[in-house]
Amino acid sequence: MEAERAKRIKELQKEKDVVILAHYYVDGEVQEIADYVGDSFYLSKVATKVPQRNILFAGVTFMGESAKILNPEKTVVMADESADCPMAHMVTPERIAEVRAEHDDLAVVCYVNSTAEIKAVSDVCVTSSNAVRVVKNIPQKNIFFVPDNNLGRYVAEMVPEKNFIFHDGFCHVHKSILAAELRAAKEAQPDALVLTHPECTQDVVEMSDFVGSTSEIIDFATESDAKKFIICTEMGVFFELQQKNPEKKFYSVGHRQFCPNMKKVTIDKVEAVLNRLTADGKGVDDIVLSDEIIERAGIPLQRMLELAE
Ligand code: 13P
Ligand code: SF4
16 A cells, blocks of 8 residues: 555544454455454454544444444444445344244354344354354353354354254355365365365365364464465455465465455545544444444343353
């Protein structure tokens, strides 16, 4: 990024008391300027600790909503308000009520990639980096895991002592990483390790050397002695992987490893939002959630933060 633009953005942030949080899937240029970059769990923890009055989220809606729920007194603005994760909408409160009525001793475990409305009717949230730990710590025997089927199935394998009820939500980006293409990528790079996000389908997970969140994939590659890695998640992680490991080689599987919503977040939009925002959090449409939703959705999010420790 040009130094002039970086300087302008930093000045605007200082003047308007704004912290920028970015997910690993957004453009490298945005990751470069952000104050904190991480996976969903890291970003939700960071959001509770930053001193700034305003949070600018470079990610998708559910991430900004979580930051707002955990910090109702702050203004949270999205770099692009229309950047939304389709999976977050793949379960309804009605389906959750039905399953609750059918099972005793049930916990509704909601992947953080869900709307605030869904969090409000769930018992505990999880992210891909803490789901196994959190589910192990839940007292209930029956787990209704929403909305992601793939992550639910992966957690169920790791926690066989629980009885899982699955939902049929999915991430279209991870679902389009195909086992046949991974096989071909492995043949082309036989000495590469395969690092995979648990939103991928079971056949891809089974062909992998490591399964973890975006941060965990980056940490694994950085700490590993291996020199080549096939990456089964969204391409945004390549920026940090390459920054931290300039001497290592990273390969994608196919041509569809792009989240169109994460890619809506650009440096131009970040700068435009900063220009419109005032120091008291006015001037742009911030995330607005009702007091009731904030209160109810805050319970499973706080519970996740406690159980993940
Ligand atoms: P992480 O929590 O691993 O960063 O993943 C978020 C996400 O949206 C995966 O598709
Ligand atoms: Fe949602 Fe998938 Fe994009 Fe993650 S990569 S934000 S789960 S659509």
